[in-house]
Amino acid sequence: MIETEVPRKNKASFEKLIKVIRQRNYKKATEYTYLRYNLDFLLFANKPAEKVVTKDIEKYIDHLRKKKVSSSTIQINISSLKMFFEEVLDMNIFEDFRRPAREYKTPKVLSQKDISILLDFASESNRSHLLCALAYFGGLRVGEIIRLKWGQFDLTKRTIKVDSPIPTQNRIVLMDAELQKVLKKFEKEVGTEKSAFLFPGKYAGTHLTSRNVERLVGDLAKAAGIKAQVTLFTLRHSRAIHQLAEGKSLEDIRDFLGHKSLATTESYLPIRKNLRPQVRQKHIQDALKEIKRKYKY
Template identity: 35%
Template sequence: MGIHIQKGEEEELIVKFNYTSGRVKKIKLIDGRRWDPEEKFWTIPYTEEAVEQLFNIFEDEEILVDESLDLDIYRGSIGAQTWKSKVLGEMKEELKLQGYSPNTIDVYLTHINQFIKFHKKNPETLQQEDVRKYLLFLLEEKESSHSYANQALSSLKFLYSEVLHKQEVVFNLPRPKKEKKLPVVLSQQEVSKILNSIDNYKHRAILFLTYSAGLRVSEVVGLKINDIDSDRMLIRVRQGKGRKDRYSILSEAALKALREYAKRYNLAKWLFPGGKKGTHLTERSVQRVFKKACKKANIEKDVSIHSFRHSFATHLLEKGVDLRYIQELLGHKSSKTTEIYTHVSKKKLNNIKSPLDDLV
C-alpha cells in the first residue's frame, strides 16, 4: 500500500498508509500533522506548504490522491520555485518588522500563496489586470465573501507596495463593498447545553473561559497562568487584536472550571499547553472541541467558536450593561463595531408586538 491522500474536515487532508517506523518519522516532519487515534489515520493542513512537504518526503513512494482533490500542480514543483520562497520570506520579514501580529502574518501569507497558486507565475511578472482577474475569480467563481476578497486585496497591496515596490500593480484597485452581515448568536439555553455537554476538564475550562469573558480563540489559547487574577476576578489579555493589552471579567463558574482542570494537569507556563513541549494549544484544536460539543448538544445553528464571543456581548447587552463597557471588554477600537450587537439583541424586539396578534 502506498500513501493515500483524501479530503478531510475543515481544510485538512487525510493521509493513510501501512505502518512503518520510517513512514511515521517522515510524516512527523510536517508542521501541523496530527494522528487520529480513533480513526487510525494522520491529518495534515490543506496548505501548499504541507502538501509540498508531503510529496517531498515521500518522493520515493507511490502517492495515491483521491479524485476529488487537485494536487497535481504540486508534483515535481519541489525546489523548482525558489522565487516563491524568496518572495514569501521577504514578505514575512517585512510584516514582522512593521509589527503585524502572528495571526495577520499567517493570513496574509496564505492569501499570497493562493494568488501564486492561481496564476502559477512569479508575482513580480504580473500586472494589475492579473490582480483584478484573481479578485474576480474569488468573488464570482469561488463566491467568496466581500470581507475575504478585501483581505486578499490588502495582502496583495502589502506585497506589491511594501515588498516588491511595484505600487502601480495595485494602485486605485476598487474594494468590494463591505457586506452588512449580522453575527449568529446562541441563546443562553444553547450556550448552557454546549457547556454541559463536555466531560473533558481541559476542554470544559477552555469553553467556559471563552464564553464567560468574550475572548477570541487566539486570545484564549495564548493565556498564561499568571494572566488569571482570581483576587480581582480579572483576566489579562496580552496583545490582543491590534496589539493591545486589556482586561476582561473572570466569572465564578469559569474560575471553578479552571480550578477543577488545574487539579488534574501539571501546568507550567501556558494555561492550555499544546502537544509539543513549551507550546500552547492551537486555535484549530479549540475549534474542533467546540464543533464536537455543538454536535453533542444538538445545536443546529451554523456557529463557530467565535459565536461564543458574539453571544457574550449580546447577552450582556440584553442584561442592560452599557455598550461602552462591552466595547472595553471586547477590546473594540471603535464603538461602531460593538453597536452591531444592538441589531441582534432581543431586548428591544421583544417589546414590539406583531400586528398579526391583534387580528387573531
C-alpha cells in the first residue's frame, strides 16, 4: 500500500479510487502504480480532487518533463489520472487535454557474432541457455517466458502455445531446430510435468520473477564480454532485426513477435516519426536496406 499519507481534503475521493481498483482485481503492482501516481499528482496540485482543472494536469506533465521522467512513465501517469477523474469522479477535465506523443527509442541490436558468443557462454547452464534461446529463437517476451509451463509445448508439432499477459498477444510459435535442441537438453535435466513451470520460483507453484531473469541474462552478457547492456528484450529485438536482414517481411516479423499492429513492428526501425505516409514508406525501405547491409550474414 502507499506509504505517504493522503491529504485530508482528498481522503474521500481517494477511498473511491481504492474501491474501484479493488473491484477490478488489478495486479498488486498495477494497483500500486495507479494509487501512487494519483497521490503524487494530488500532492502536487494541492487542492481537492473535485476542484482540479485541465490546467493542473498540464502543469503536472510539465513538472514531470522537467524532472526528466521518461515518455512511457508520463503516459502511464496520464492513464492513471484519466481513470481517476473520468471513471471514478466522473469529471470531464481531459476533453481539452492534448496527450503528448509517445516517444519510441529504437532498441539496441546485438550482432550475430555477439549472439553466438552469448548463447555459447549460456550453454554452460541448460536453464540459462533455454532462457536466452526462448527470447532469441522464439521471440518471446520476458513475461511470456517466465509463465511458460511444459503443457504449452507440443514437441510433435514443434510449437509453443504462448499465453501472453495481454490476451490479444496470445499466439502459436513454431520452434526452429536450435530451440528444440536446447529445450530437449533442459527437458532431460528437469523432467516435464505439464502443469509445472519451466522456470519454477523459490516457493511451490511460483515461477521466476522477471527481475531475477533479467539480472541473470545481464550478468551472463557481462561475463561473456559483451559491452552492451543486454536484456531478454535485446535478444528478442535482435532476432527480429536479423530476420529482416535475412529477407523476412515486416508482416512476418509482426506475427513472429506477436504484435497486434504493423505500426508497432515498424517502430523497431530507426526511422523518424510523424512523417507523411509516402515519406515514411521511403524511410522504412531505406532502413531495411541498411539493416540488410549491416546484419546480413
